């Protein structure tokens with residue numbers, strides 16, 4: 057299909073050659089281990105390759121940011137993780153980080169500075185938006201998503217937690233797609249149900265699962281694609297769509313996947 | 322004999338001031354039971370928030386209709402209370418409408434404006450009573466007992482106080498026509514509609530009604546001021562400091578526990594910069610077991626909470642039927658801190674009774690259900706942060722009691738041993754790239 061050989065350089069290789077990348081791609085645990093999210097990692101890596109970004113990953117040297125431990129109350133574990141990550145990052149003199157996980161994004165950007173890790177951290181939605189604005193990604197008109205209804209599910213840790221609402225929407229609009237909003241969106245967006253370490257335990261007893269409530273809202277828009285920008289939202293919304301038996305007509309896709317697909321990557 | 326009403330007035334005033342200052346001191350002491358929190362950063366942003374959110378009620382306007390009615394009550398009540406100044410001077414000096422001669426026709430205009438506001442307040446209070454009791458707006462449904470009574474009482478009291486002002490002005494206008502001793506103020510638009518009710522009364526009855534309304538209004542206002550401090554209506558004052566001291570950092574940021582940092586650094590052998598030989602500062606309880614383990618800002622939030630339920634209405638856990646309600650988190654915190662304050666007053670240890678994070682107040686089931694989505698923080702019109710309290714509770718459960726849910730303990734263990742929340746061999750972390758680099 058494409059004639060590029062994809063490369064995924066690690067920091068270790070790069071520093072061995074005395075080079076340093078423009079940006080570090082922080083893959084995150086879900087991006088590394090979760091089957092569904094690995095596809096997002098791959099899509100984003102393909103885009104980085106295609107655009108010719110000088111990037112690197114930590115590879116086996118990466119480890120959990122500690123976010124779920126911190127939200128579940130285990131500050132010790134969080135700080136142990138944070139400090140060892142900071143040692144690695146500072147050891148490589150990392151300046152700029154991009155990540156496809158809003159939880160990693162929030163932790164690296166807001167919580168590492170107090171522990172000695174100061175980096176410019178951006179979420180991949182903002183990164184993609186910048187590539188589009190700079191003309192580095194030029195979306196071919198009449199692509200796969202032209203005119204299709206796409207709704208964006210705000211991740212709490214991207215939106216309310218850090219005020220990023222427009223970047224993901226700009227990316228969708230750049231696809232020439234019709235962006236449709238859910239009843240609760242942006243500052244009023246409803247959580248997928250997985251934040252605050254909920255991903256790692258069953259929900260408390262209640263009437264309904266949060267992801268079902270949210271999926272119903274997304275389906276109500278009539279969108280063919282539910283776009284997400286977070287591994288946990290991805291899982292929750294995909295499960296919701298499955299539960300509603302709508303998998304054949306509605307896809308849950310990450311922003312990077314949308315761009316990569318549109319570009320035929 | 323002629324000073325009797327002045328003496329009576331001074332007495333009433335003194336009693337009100339006594340109760341008011343006593344209660345304010347109690348609240349201040351209760352808030353100070355909380356832990357220190359440094360909120361001296363970013364003053365311009367703080368003033369901006371206070372101006373826009375507390376004074377300007379910016380966040381209220383997410384729901385325009387209640388916001389508008391609330392604005393009428395808030396504005397009306399504040400401005401009408403300028404008149405209370407005249408009441409107090411008249412009461413002490415034994416005068417009648419002391420500002421009228423000096424202000425002349427401006428006085429007539431001012432009173433007409435006050436009357437307009439009084440009618441606006443009256444109207445809004447009636448609509449609010451209907452919303453609460455007839456239309457049964459969803460977010461008010463869970464309130465029962467005292468919180469429900471409190472909300473209704475305040476609306477009824479405001480209606481009665483406004484009626485008292487209008488009655489007083491109506492009878493005063495009649496008296497001005499019949500007795501030249503009365504200061505001529507010109508006519509008042511709204512209260513003149515009430516004149517037919519009193520027209521047939523004798524002068525002495527009119528004097529009685531006018532004086533009764535005057536006393537009723539001023540005693541009502543003073544009693545209201547005291548009552549407010551025992552009620553959710555404390556938000557009238559607390560909204561301002563609460564907004565000023567609310568967090569100005571990104572909402573996603575959790576406060577770092579510096580005690581833990583010191584410990585972790587020494588475990589990892591990182592230089593902490595602390596001079597050796599210095600005795601380690603006593604490490605306080607990790608997280609919060611009780612209300613006094615929370616920061617004072619959280620406790621102030623508990624007194625600032627209006628029990629409006631905007632937070633709970635947006636809470637994903639609550640929407641889907643879980644027990645968690647951020648409004649209840651704030652109400653429980655206030656109840657417990659009140660109880661702790663009472664313990665101290667009675668010479669008992671503050672901690673007596675059940676702690677805040679226990680089955681009597683905020684249960685494990687509640688704090689475990691939170692997704693830390695910040696919807697409650699975003700929704701609160703006075704910038705209260707229930708999430709902060711929930712997370713402090715979780716810290717105590719995880720680090721002091723090791724009583725986190727089983728699957729969280731498993732997740733902790735995975736992070737410790739595999740450096741990921743799932744149990745995958747760390748060496749597999751980079752496997753995703755293999756497929757890609759082999760792909761053409």
Ligand code: SF4
Nearest residue numbers: 636691692694695697
């Ligand atoms: S942060 Fe927690 S309490 Fe607040 S709205 Fe979200 S789930 Fe509910």
Ligand code: SF4
Nearest residue numbers: 626627629630632701
């Ligand atoms: S915390 Fe805020 S939003 Fe929630 S009930 Fe209290 S005042 Fe209303």
